[in-house]
Amino acid sequence: xxxxxxxxxxxxxxxxxxxxxxxxxxxxxYFCTYVPEEIVYAAGVLPVRILGSHEPQNVTEPHIFAxxxxxxxxxxxxxxxxxxxxxxxxxxxQSCLHVRQAxxxxxxxxxxxxSYYLPMPHHVQSKRAVPFTRAEFEIFKTRLEEWxxxxxxxxxxxxxxxxxNRDRQMMKQxxxxxxxxxxxxxxxxxxxxxxxxxMTDKTEHARVVEDALKELKGRTIGRPTGTRLMLLxxxxxxxxxxxxxxxxxxxxxxxxxxxxxRYFWDEVENGGDPxxxxxxxxxxxTPCPTKDWPERKRIGRILSFAKEWDVxxxxxxxxxxxxxxxxxxPAIRKALEDAGLKVLFLELDVTVPVGQFKIRTEAFxxxxxxxxxx
Numbered sequence: 001x002x003x004x005x006x007x008x009x010x011x012x013x014x015x016x017x018x019x020x021x022x023x024x025x026x027x028x029x030y031f032c033t034y035v036p037e038e039i040v041y042a043a044g045v046l047p048v049r050i051l052g053s054h055e056p057q058n059v060t061e062p063h064i065f066a067x068x069x070x071x072x073x074x075x076x077x078x079x080x081x082x083x084x085x086x087x088x089x090x091x092x093x094q095s096c097l098h099v100r101q102a103x104x105x106x107x108x109x110x111x112x113x114x115s116y117y118l119p120m121p122h123h124v125q126s127k128r129a130v131p132f133t134r135a136e137f138e139i140f141k142t143r144l145e146e147w148x149x150x151x152x153x154x155x156x157x158x159x160x161x162x163x164x165n166r167d168r169q170m171m172k173q174x175x176x177x178x179x180x181x182x183x184x185x186x187x188x189x190x191x192x193x194x195x196x197x198x199m200t201d202k203t204e205h206a207r208v209v210e211d212a213l214k215e216l217k218g219r220t221i222g223r224p225t226g227t228r229l230m231l232l233x234x235x236x237x238x239x240x241x242x243x244x245x246x247x248x249x250x251x252x253x254x255x256x257x258x259x260x261x262r263y264f265w266d267e268v269e270n271g272g273d274p275x276x277x278x279x280x281x282x283x284x285x286t287p288c289p290t291k292d293w294p295e296r297k298r299i300g301r302i303l304s305f306a307k308e309w310d311v312x313x314x315x316x317x318x319x320x321x322x323x324x325x326x327x328x329x330p331a332i333r334k335a336l337e338d339a340g341l342k343v344l345f346l347e348l349d350v351t352v353p354v355g356q357f358k359i360r361t362e363a364f365x366x367x368x369x370x371x372x373x374x
Contacts, residue, residue: 001212002189002219008196008205009237015200016048017086026088026114026148031075031103033198033258033288034093034120036137038268038278041202042152042160043144049198050075050084051259054238057081063105069319070349071235072098079106089114089147093282094122096290096324114147116140124283124291134279141275157274167202168264170209175261177216178253179309184219187231187252188242195237195259225251227365230311232256232302233329234319236348244354245315248365254309256302257317262286289328296328299335306341313342313368315361320349342368 008015016027028040029050040047052074059080060073078084089112092103107115119136121129141152174193177184185193193212197205226249236242237259246252255261266285268277292298306314314336318325333343344364346357 001208001215002185004208005189005192005196008200009192012199013083013086016046019046019201020086027086028114029084029087029090031092031099032095033263034095034282035091035118036278036282038157038160038164039137039141039144039152041163042156043148043150045144045148046201048087050078051195051237053078054240063109064101067321068098068101069321071319072102076102076105079110087112091116091118093118094120116143120282122291124287125293125295129283130279133283134275137275137279154274157278158270161268161270161274161278163202165267165270167197167206167209168267170206170213171197171264173213174209174216175254181225182220183225183251183253184216184221186221186246188239188246191237191242191259194263198263221251227313227368228253228309228311230254230306230309230314231317232314232332233317234322234325234348235259236317238348240354241348241357244358245361248362250365254305254311256298256305258288262288289324292328296331299332302332303335303339306336306339311341313344313364315344315346317346317348320347342371
């Protein structure tokens, strides 16, 4: 059952195409995890996160600045190369400048029948953030109704909330199992579970996760857990990088990034007005660095994760030129070090071979091992 998530991850485009054939529904590609999937599901549309391929490319230079992060350029390259030609529409929720540019260029040069830019406040700690977001979500709902020729009722919204919440609940149970001394799945397998949920029908995904939980309770990864690590920072679903780290007698047992816990950890509180509840969730969810101010609320969550999952050290990764994380990382690093945790910082770029990261990771793990001796 665990292998299914890797299959979905690897065959993300084929899955979406088959879903369209099977259901006759529309597929909406999105660029940022602040997109309210509950409303998309309420409209009967399949939301699919647009991600990169981690392959060098040379097609984005006329469209986006070379000093923009490799992730946003990789994402745009997928559209320009026709990898997402099955999408019926695209959208973004207010995100960082670099990803916004990827969306804008995609919208200009890869036409689709639906495109939507969703204003999402960066100042989510403002008392006006929830009512503002609710009003914007209402406009988005209206646009979806016009696109799909389908009225979205409160019952539809509640069904969307239940669909997405159910998958979140299942994934949190999986992550709880990673607290064990001998973890039942690797960090790579956990990442594939999370990312596949961003590309598949969540009803089906949650059903498979529920079955996988039964398997995981008696499963081992076939080797000692080794050094327990936490991975945090910029978006990271780099299979080669994560596999390399875990080949060095280490296991990633917890994370904080938008292809991990930041995506699914916080649920919508169902009950009352569904649109109010959805808006509150996206304003109050674990924030990304573009929205974690003036108080850095994510630090407390990170420290809690590190303690509860008994991590020995943390690897902080930053996509090259990622300004929000570059500003954010010093405070995160200081908080972790003040809590007694060693930290390794790595700047990732899809054009850089993973070998140089292996040397630095090995040195980091040796340092952690030496600390355990004293």
